[in-house]
Amino acid sequence: MSKKVTTVKCPHCNKAVEWSEQSPFRPFCSKKCQMIDFGTWANEEKAIPGAPDMSDADGWSEDHTSV
Known part of the structure; x- marks a missing residue:
């Protein structure tokens, strides 16, 4: 059984990034x-x-009373 790899887009350049320790x-x-x-x-x-x-x-x- 293969493990699904989660991929996200880099917030700066939109390049695909694998969400892993790698x-x-x-x-x-x-x-x-x-x-x-x-x-x-x-x-x-x-x-x-x-x-x-x-x-x-x-x-x-913060004190709204008159002095």
Whole structure:
């Protein structure tokens, strides 16, 4: 009985990548594609949507009572 091989597309270049121990950079096809993707996250070109961080905004406080 043969084992089915799972294949995914590299998120950067769309090359087919075998999802196994033989592909150390999975889901990326190579270290190059992995680092290009990392760079886009590090440069904040990609982001996970969420509420804006208001913790360092001028005059912001969780205490809404007047002083």
